[in-house]
Amino acid sequence: MIVVKIGGGAGITAESYANFAEDLAALEMPVVLIHGGNAEFSQLSRDLGRPPRMVTNEKGRVSRYTDSETIDMMLMTYAGKVNKRIVAQLQAAGVNAVGLSAIDGRIATGRRKSVIRVIEDGKARVLRDDHAGTIEQVDTTLIRLLLDAGYLPVITPPALARAEGTPINVDGDKLSLELAIELGAEAIYFFSDTPGLLADKDDESTLIRQIDIADPETALESAQGRMKVKVESAIKAIERGVGRVVFSDARAEHPLQRALDGEGTVIERLSPGS
Amino acid sequence: MIVVKIGGGAGITAESYANFAEDLAALEMPVVLIHGGNAEFSQLSRDLGRPPRMVTNEKGRVSRYTDSETIDMMLMTYAGKVNKRIVAQLQAAGVNAVGLSAIDGRIATGRRKSVIRVIEDGKARVLRDDHAGTIEQVDTTLIRLLLDAGYLPVITPPALARAEGTPINVDGDKLSLELAIELGAEAIYFFSDTPGLLADKDDESTLIRQIDIADPETALESAQGRMKVKVESAIKAIERGVGRVVFSDARAEHPLQRALDGEGTVIERLSPGS
Numbered sequence: 001m002i003v004v005k006i007g008g009g010a011g012i013t014a015e016s017y018a019n020f021a022e023d024l025a026a027l028e029m030p031v032v033l034i035h036g037g038n039a040e041f042s043q044l045s046r047d048l049g050r051p052p053r054m055v056t057n058e059k060g061r062v063s064r065y066t067d068s069e070t071i072d073m074m075l076m077t078y079a080g081k082v083n084k085r086i087v088a089q090l091q092a093a094g095v096n097a098v099g100l101s102a103i104d105g106r107i108a109t110g111r112r113k114s115v116i117r118v119i120e121d122g123k124a125r126v127l128r129d130d131h132a133g134t135i136e137q138v139d140t141t142l143i144r145l146l147l148d149a150g151y152l153p154v155i156t157p158p159a160l161a162r163a164e165g166t167p168i169n170v171d172g173d174k175l176s177l178e179l180a181i182e183l184g185a186e187a188i189y190f191f192s193d194t195p196g197l198l199a200d201k202d203d204e205s206t207l208i209r210q211i212d213i214a215d216p217e218t219a220l221e222s223a224q225g226r227m228k229v230k231v232e233s234a235i236k237a238i239e240r241g242v243g244r245v246v247f248s249d250a251r252a253e254h255p256l257q258r259a260l261d262g263e264g265t266v267i268e269r270l271s272p273g274s
Numbered sequence: 275m276i277v278v279k280i281g282g283g284a285g286i287t288a289e290s291y292a293n294f295a296e297d298l299a300a301l302e303m304p305v306v307l308i309h310g311g312n313a314e315f316s317q318l319s320r321d322l323g324r325p326p327r328m329v330t331n332e333k334g335r336v337s338r339y340t341d342s343e344t345i346d347m348m349l350m351t352y353a354g355k356v357n358k359r360i361v362a363q364l365q366a367a368g369v370n371a372v373g374l375s376a377i378d379g380r381i382a383t384g385r386r387k388s389v390i391r392v393i394e395d396g397k398a399r400v401l402r403d404d405h406a407g408t409i410e411q412v413d414t415t416l417i418r419l420l421l422d423a424g425y426l427p428v429i430t431p432p433a434l435a436r437a438e439g440t441p442i443n444v445d446g447d448k449l450s451l452e453l454a455i456e457l458g459a460e461a462i463y464f465f466s467d468t469p470g471l472l473a474d475k476d477d478e479s480t481l482i483r484q485i486d487i488a489d490p491e492t493a494l495e496s497a498q499g500r501m502k503v504k505v506e507s508a509i510k511a512i513e514r515g516v517g518r519v520v521f522s523d524a525r526a527e528h529p530l531q532r533a534l535d536g537e538g539t540v541i542e543r544l545s546p547g548s
Binding site: 044047048072075076077078079080081083084085087088089091092093096097098099100101103104105106141142145146149151158160164165166167 | 359365374423434
């Protein structure tokens with residue numbers, strides 16, 4: 001069983017989804033597909049005259065402020081348009097797909113951070129009515145039921161706040177990793193609009209082909225910024241039983257077939273080490 | 275097993291969904307929930323500056339022209355916002371709900387009417403790129419799988435065009451009836467923002483309490499316009515094995531409990547007749 005995460009970047013189009021559908025139709029292996037929807041979400045936000053409001057917390061981390069209307073726009077794009085367009089593409093390719101949010105069947109539940117502290121114009125402020133959250137538990141019962149019956153589950157944020165029973169915005173990569181760990185996936189493939197992890201994020205020719213987690217210090221040395229977070233998460237997932245973590249390009253033809261053939265960045269335990 | 279359809283009218287709010295969730299949590303019977311989303315859809319259409327375009331066909335029937343962007347707005351509201359808001363309300367009430375469109379698992383497939391002939395300003399015109407359609411087949415495999423595992427399926431249009439593999443706009447009442455027939459439901463409950471079927475559609479005191487389908491001519495005599503279509507569909511569903519068809523009020527507290535206790539319009543076979 002493999003987990004495939006397709007990012008929601010602007011470079012990933014309806015044509016990309018068709019390319020994935022074609023590869024998935026040819027694959028004889030159970031797959032759980034997870035996707036984002038960020039570009040569509042940002043577009044809808046702008047079209048509705050409510051562009052994303054980015055806030056910076058006290059540690060300098062930038063995130064999107066997620067009020068109730070923002071969650072509705074996430075539901076519309078992630079769980080509505082993108083999820084069902086992908087499912088329809090898969091159905092058109094002959095794959096019996098079932099689209100779900102992580103709210104459905106309590107796939108992912110967590111804690112809502114209803115109050116956030118941010119720095120705006122140099123001043124500390126408290127923002128309420130936030131609906132972002134963190135995943136505390138994943139439940140793969142529904143996913144296993146669908147896989148065993150031959151369906152391909154297609155899953156997207158939001159998740160469900162345990163206490164409030166309301167949708168919470170959670171990170172799609174984190175959702176994918178937690179599901180891959182809980183499902184004991186032999187591999188997880190992250191597809192985005194880059195060829196993989198890059199030593200220089202502005203230069204696609206600096207693709208890192210392989211990272212051996214037996215030597216995590218060397219592995220982390222070359223990784224910076226957001227890439228460091230990705231490598232750290234990958235190492236943790238492998239330590240918790242996932243076979244390997246691959247970062248590959250969503251924009252090519254046969255994106256999944258290429259990644260299965262070794263294109264992109266492959267993170268795994270190569271040497272017997274530590 | 276019962277089928278419950280909640281309409282998408284403007285009178286049906288988040289509070290109504292909470293009322294249904296409370297009743298469903300107390301009910302010890304398998305339920306399939308189907309819902310609309312018309313008010314939310316129209317609102318989004320207006321907010322995006324693309325109000326519904328109504329067209330009249332050669333027989334005088336008025337329908338909404340459904341181009342590709344319109345389908346996307348349907349996916350956003352029906353399958354995104356409304357579906358997941360209902361599922362979250364159910365989860366908050368302790369009901370393990372799973373939200374699906376009729377595209378997922380090929381629940382409903384049909385024929386797309388890509389070209390429609392309409393009358394505009396007294397002239398016949400042909401409109402292309404329409405994504406409305408009619409249901410030709412329902413497949414309850416996925417629904418039964420979920421029911422048997424203790425989940426409550428929450429289903430909404432669109433459905434899937436068999437030939438094109440694209441979403442098609444289908445009638446939610448028709449979807450509900452076809453699923454109720456295929457599932458052999460003991461009853462189907464239609465909830466909208468009226469108390470039931472009214473002899474005079476502008477006067478809620480003219481509620482018709484009971485219609486005996488053993489005497490269909492009398493049954494149809496009092497029914498006019500859209501109501502006639504509803505009664506005819508109900509009669510067909512009962513002839514195809516559904517126990518009874520009930521039209522009841524979505525706006526009250528305990529809407530489902532009231533309907534189960536006999537409020538609204540009950541259509542069934544009372545006398546042994548024809």
